[in-house]
Structures are given as structure tokens and as C-alpha cells.
Amino acid sequence: MAVPVSWVLSQPDLAVRLKGGAAGVGREIDLVVTSELESPFRWLSGGELLLTTGMRLPATGSARLEYLRGLDECGVAAVGFGTGLTHAEVPADLAEAADAIGIPLFEVPLPTPFAAIVERVTARLAQLQHDALLRASRAQPRMTRALVKAGAQAIVRELAVSLGAKVLMLDSAGAVTECHPGVPDDNLLPTVRAALAADPAASVSSVHTDTSGMSITHQRISVGRSSYGDLVVVSPAPLGAVDQILLGHANSLLALDFEKPARLQAAQHLLNSTALGLLLGTDADLTPAWAQLAQAADAQGRIRVLVAECDATRAVAGVRITLEAALVRAGLPLFMHVLERRVLVVLPAAKGTALAGRLATEIDAATRKLVRLGLSGAHPPHDLTAMLANAELAASAAERGGPPAEFTELAGRSLLSFDATRQVLNAMADTMLTPLVDYDRTHGTDLLSSLRAFLESNGQWESAAAVTGAHRHTLRKRIATAQSVLGCDLDNARVRAELLLALLARGS
Template sequence: MNGSGGTASHAAGGQAARQSALPLAQAPPLPAEPGQHSAARRAPLVLADVLRLPVLAAGVPEVVSGQGQLSRPVRWVHITELLDPASFLKGGELVLTTGMPLPEDPSVVRRYVDELADVGAAGLVIELVRRYHRPPSELVRACQARDFPLVLLSKTVNFVEVTQIIHSLIIGSRIESLRRAQDVHDTFTALTLRGAEPDEVVGMAAELSGHPVVLENLVHQAVICGALGQGAEGVLTGWERRSRATASPDRTELSGPENWLVTAVEYRGERWGRLLMLPDAAGAPAVGPEHAMVLERTATALTIARLTHHIRWERRAQRTLLLDLVEQRCRSTGEARARAEALGMPVLGRRLIVVLITPGPGAGETTELEDRLTDELGAAGAAVLIGAVPGDHIGVLLAFHPSTPWRPLVERLSRSVRESRPEAVVSVGSEVADLSQTARSFQEAARVADAAVPGTPDKPFHELCDIGLRQLLYALRGDVRLQEYVERQLGRLVDYDERHGTDLLAILHAYLDAAGNKTVAAKRANLSRQAFYQRLHAIERLLGCDLESGEQRTQLHVALTAFSVLRLSRGPAAPS
């Protein structure tokens, strides 16, 4: 039976019911309309949404019990005047009644409410027009005792019209959910088939859901973070502590003090990580079934991706962060610190230094070396980020206590590198105090790496103070201006030696190395002083210079040093 006629005064119950009633204006908004790019755009229809519908709003609804339960989903609407409606319900139904069958016996009223609450009904709506003009006090007390939603309508409402409208919304929502499920399935299938990187998969999950999504490993390190517009700092700050407070449920569901949606990432029954969907920027947790669907499809796509990508994802995450630090792509120092600490690298109160390893040509895969260095440096008390960086280098960011000297750490690193890569060059930047200065330390280490002359003996690693004239010229070996300078200064002498089989270039080198002391130079060249003088005169004629001039000797010495580094195997061809 549905209320359909008559009018009634606005008598919505006793004084107690009026004081506890929730005005409709405080109810949450209706579900978002289709078209938003989010898994939550068709949220389940809840009681607050139903009460805002014009067809029910016309009855001036007033909530007198269960004001905190307006987020209950409404899965169906049931009109009944039976005393035992619960026997026909399955849960989630909104029960509409005119109150005609309600008994006077308080125990029967309490049983009526208890059965509705026990079966999980969404709420009870009673029209105060036909039998009642104020809410039955026993009914209100029974609903309040169970915190069960009781809604009073002080004006006539066509219940049939209510069911038609709500049922159409529910069915439409289910159809939309099916379409969305297909869209999500198609999206992740496409990502999997084209071999998308795991970062892209997690980023797509964040985009589809409208919530930050984080993939972590078994030791609670945040390996990949899809943070949307919130930025990684707000998502990852204090990550390990917050993550450890969030238990892993047996199935995808909300968990922990922050209401994170959690699902396991497994392969052949073995868990190797978990995905976590955090509350959005407004603080709303991910609670809809579509959020769970997105998270589970992401887990499946990541499991497949793990089988096809050989680099450990922890290593990939370190490389990404190191590259972002080097290229200054982090939004703030706080974000950089949060990301580093989420990967298990404490940086607060630590000193930092960048080390570059140049494996040399044909070095091949370096993952094994990177893993070994991480373990060895960790055993020595240093935290480390390792990853490939521009310039064909392996970048190493060391974080160590201020009381710990960095040189023994770098020497240990160099020994470990050279055990498997004897030709590798290890270069060091300057020590810095903050992640924001990492780029400067990297730039210095890169300059040192460029200047490190191959074959330098007894040097486990190179630093800025090692850059002398020879190293500087080696760093500039690709500069055409340097090559032209060498050619202008020495080209004729080199040509003469090649045509006549002489050694005038070596004589000049011996003379300049002896700082212009002809006697010492002649002895080093195993020549008589007269023969040595004759060769020096020949050099002066060929080059048109005066070897007694300190300035000209300096010019020639620089040219000879440059000539020698240009002839090294890693440098360009020597001038002809």
C-alpha cells in the first residue's frame, strides 16, 4: 500500500525526535554524473542520495534516527505494510510504509525494528499522513536503540513513483558499473599487451580511481607511487611507519587507521608485494566496488609485467629517484626526502655524496654489480641509491652519518667495482648536506669522470683535487679548438718525424720535461750535448719558435700534453 492522498500538518514527531533530526541540507551530495574519468564517478546509491531526490524531497523528509548511517547503500526499494517485512528482504532495501500495520505493543515494535536492522535494511521511511501525524515514540526509541535510519515524511509521496525512479537509478548504475568494468579490463589488457612499464600501470590505476596508488614490497618500501595531483610528499611521508600500521586483509578491503584499500600482489600463491589505494585529496577513502576492481586488475597487470621485466623493481625505483634528483625534477626537498625514505634510505641528519662509476665500453648489464654494492655499503653503515644516469655512468648516492668519513666507504666501493670491472673509473663529487644539493655533487663527479685519464696508477677513485693540466686537457679532448691548437703548435714537427723517421717530438718532450735544462735533457735522451743542441735548433727552425722563451715553452708544453691525451685509446684520433 502506498501513501497517495490527503494532506497533513507538519507534525514530525515529539520534541526529542525534532532535536535529533538531521536537516536534508546536511546530507552528502548525489553520486557524480557520468563523464568524469574516475572509477568512483558512479558511486553506489546511498540513503543520503535517495533523500535528496525530488520525488522524496517533496515529502519534506526528516531523519530522526541513524543520522550517522546515511552512507548506507540502497540496493532496492520495498513497499510493505506487513508486520514481518524482514522475511522478504535480503539486505540493502529501503522500506517504505504508511505505518498502517504498526502495532501498539512496544515489544512487537522493537521486534519489527530489530528484524529490519538484523537483515541489513538500508532504512525505514514512514509517511505521517494516514495513520500517524507524529512519529510513534516507541518506534523512534527502538530505531535509536539500534542506530537504525528512520525517515519521516510529513507530506504525501507517491511510493510507486519513488520505486520507479530509484530502481531506474540502481539499474542504470549497475549497467554503468558493467561498462566501467569492461573499460578497466580493456585498459589494463592494452597496457599488458604492449609491455607497459610498471610505473605506467600504477599511474593508470591512480588516474582511473582518482586516488593515490602505491606498490610496495614485502619490507614496506614504496617501489612505485602514482600520486596524481597530491604530489609524492603528502603520500609517502612517514611511509614505512604508516604502512606497518596497515594490516594485509585476506581479500581486497579497507585496512588500517587511514582506511587504505589493500590488495595483495601474488604469483603462484606467493605474495611479493601489495597495492594500496589511499584516500583522495579531499580525504575520502576508496570504498566503491570499482575501486577494488581497479586495484585487483592493477595487481594482475603488475604480476604479468614482473615476469617480462628482468630488472628488479626496487632497483628501477632507485634509478628513477636518482635521475629525478640529478635532473632536479622533484617538486621540493620534502618530496625528495619522502621518496628516498619510502625506499628505505634515511637522509635526515645525514651527509650525502655522489659517486659515479664509468664501467667502460661493452660493460653490459650492471644489475648484479649494483646489488652487490648496495649490500656491501649497507653492511658498512651507509644507505645507498644506485642507478644508471646520463653519460653512461652508474650513479651512486651515499648517505652516511656525519661522524663517518666518506673516503673509506668510497675506497671499499672502488675495490668492489674493480674486482669485476678492472677498467672502471670511479669519480666522486663533493660532500653535501641536503638532497637538494645532489645535482651539484653529481655535476662535480661528472666533471671528474670526464677528466679521469685512463690508466692512472694507484688511484682507487678520482676527485676534484685530482684535476691538473693533463686531466683538464683530457676532459677537453673532444673540443675542436684544442685539436686545432695542437695541430698549429706541433703539426709540422709530427709530419717531419713521420716523413724522415726522426724523433724530434721526443727530443722536445725531454727538453720541456727538464724545464729547459739542456744538460739534463740530453742525458735523459742518451745523446751528447752537441747532438741534442742540433736537434733543438732543427725544432726551432721547423716550428719557427724560440725555445729560450718561457712563454713559448709553456705553449709547447701544453700542446705536447694535449697531444698525448688525444692519442689515448678512448680519445679522438691524433692530428696528422
């Protein structure tokens, strides 16, 4: 950061007056120093505002010209000449020499102490530095978000806006792939390529072109031995330290975008190949899929399956969105499968119970009333099919809107937990429910779902109607039709119990 000489001249309370070298008032001051040495040149490094009372000013005009020329060659930005002590006014020949060289020379009147100028310029430099750091702190997260949302084009645009400069991205062959604002003109592009060719191996380089008056700063976009091109900034003046930090941040983001992890590419290739094999109906090798699923396991290599059984199609989307967002927010890999009204997710076994309970509470209340949740026990990933069946059984026994039912709590206490019992119930379901299934298929009705809602609600018409979304009078008519088709008495508790077991075994 630097303060223009013109800014110092514009401060009314300092009361300084320009005496010569008006052509150089755009020069920038990095530091204020005081010196009464005849030859201070060896202690100057450039960018200084030199304050002096002329105590040892050369006596002749030619010597004074050489004195100012020496300061100019050292890069001194300007000279402040204090009057009222050694000299009553700024010597006329010194002002003429300043005009000839183009180095600003201004008078500092006796009432204005040098310390006031030092303090004012130092405070301004600190303010500019703070503003630059604040600008950088705001620009860096914008660039990061831009990369995530829109890629390299957005990064180039954000960097150009932050620096107030033109930014180009060239590929390894020198072709412009991105540019903001606008496109490079015919004169600029050859200059940029010449700057890159001058030092092609450099990771960062900055040059000032005398012909155009522009500064060109470029960084090589590379990771290890791989090079992806160059990021170039064309600005009216050389970039400051903070601006170079922004350039480096943008370069790092672009490098990350180019150099995607090899394991991600390999996983994507395996996923694509497996999907293609499934689509073609060939015997695809599922080994990569099992390896992928293993990422969801806990430290002991176990998983749990959470199943959400939805009574209405409209509830499926809400459940899916909620579960997906919650798992991503928890930093867990997302393994989800949706089939009709069933949503399945895989959880790490160690966190499964607590996590499933928390997920249930995040489903909005209206949707939760239409959802039953079941959680399997903890097993290795290869037991996925068995865990799915267990989770479905647990869901069938869960309360709508309630917490997830765990299969391990049902084992030994539920008829549906035993394969032999399920075979009997399946046979009973085929015998008892086939007439109703045939009726629904022929007439386009859904009496089976209405019957299950009625039975699971213990014959409570209001509760069953809420589940099906039908008016209670409409539901009464459906149940009467179902009773007629089945040829049974639904007022009989034993009949209702057998029908409910048949429906649970069938999974309707």
C-alpha cells in the first residue's frame, strides 16, 4: 500500500505547497524519512518522502540539480523542504531542478512540524493496509464459493473485480480460456504472451511494460509436475502484497479444480462401468459397489439400515430431502435408495440408533404422521439384504409419526421375525387377500391400502381417514366393499387380527 504525493498536498491542515516537479505528483509514498546528509543516497531504497531543512544543501545550482537527480535515481517519491530555519524559502534553482527532473518538491512551513507529516502519512498507510486486508478477507470466501458453484470462469471474474484489473487464464498452449472483463484486444495478447515467454519456468513473475504503461503479473497454475497454464493479471500498477495474496488464493483454487483427486476419478469410472453393465443386463462385477458401501461402516466395519415407509406418495419427497440434508450436514457418506413409497438409507452402526432418532425429529410434523421408521441391527455391509428385510419388519411394527422401531427389540417377540411363521402367514395372505387384490386390479381401486389403514387404526374411522386422506364416509364405503369382496365379518376381532397379520406378511 502507498500514499500518492497528491494526497499529502491535499491535506489543508498540513499547509504544504508544491514548488516544483508537478509532473510527479502521482508518485506513491511508502515511507517518510528525515535527512540532512549531503549524500543520503546509500540509505534510500525507493518510495520515500524525504523531509529536509536544507542544512547541508549544495551551494550551487548545478550541485543542487545533481542532489535532486541522485534522490530521483534512488526512487525517492518526493522532497519536503522545511522553511523558516536554514532557508527562509525554497531556493528558486532547486524548484527549477525539480521541474526539470519531475520529482515533486513542496514547501513545509515552519508551523508544520515534520512529525505531523510523518504521523499523517503513517496513519494513512495503516488505513489503506487495513482496507486492503478487509477487502481480501471478503474476496477469498467469495472466490471459494464461486469455484464451487460455477468453476474457473467465476474465479476469474471474482479476482478481476477484487483487483480492479483485467484477468486472463491461458492454457498450457497459450490459448485464452477465460478473461474478465471482456476479451483481450489484439495489442494486449501478444504483450502477455511475450511476458510469459520471457520466463516460462517461473511460478510467479511481474513485469512493467513501458509501451502500454500496464503491469503484467502472472502465476503458473500447477500441482507437482503437472502444469495447467497461467493466471495473468493486467493492472495499471504493480500488484501490492495483499493483491498478490488474492492472486495466490485464486491460483490455488484453480489448481484444486484442475487436479481432482485421482481416487475420485477412479471411483467415478468404476461407478460408470458398473452402471453400464447393469443397464446392458450383463453380469456386472459388484465388488466395487461393496467397497463403496463399506465407506458407510463404523470403525468395526458394521452398518445399519433405516427404512422409512410412507403411507402417501407426497411424503416420500419430504422424507428424502430431510434425510439427505441431515446426513450431508453430519459429514456422512450418502447411501440412499427410493422405491415407490419406501426410502432407505445406510448409517454407521455405532451411531445408528442415536442418528436415526435425530433424523426422525427433523422430518416436519405433517409428513411424520404419514411415516413409519424401522432400523435394522448392526451387521457387515454384505448382510445388506437381510438388514433391509429386518428394517422393513421393524417399520411395519412402528407407530406413524413415532420414533424408529428397532428390529433387535422385536426379535423373539414378533411372529413376523421367524421365517417359518412368515411362510405360513404368506400362504394365508395369498388365500385371504387375493380376491381383494384382483378387485383392485379390475376396478382401479385401492381397497387393500384402505383396509390396512383401518385395521392398523384399530377400527378408528377418524385415524384411518387421516392416514388415507379420504373422508370418513368414503372410507366406510370402501371398507364395506372390501368386507363384501372378502366375504368376512370385520366386526369379528379374530378376523381383523388374521387379516392384519396377512397384510403385514404381504408387505402391503
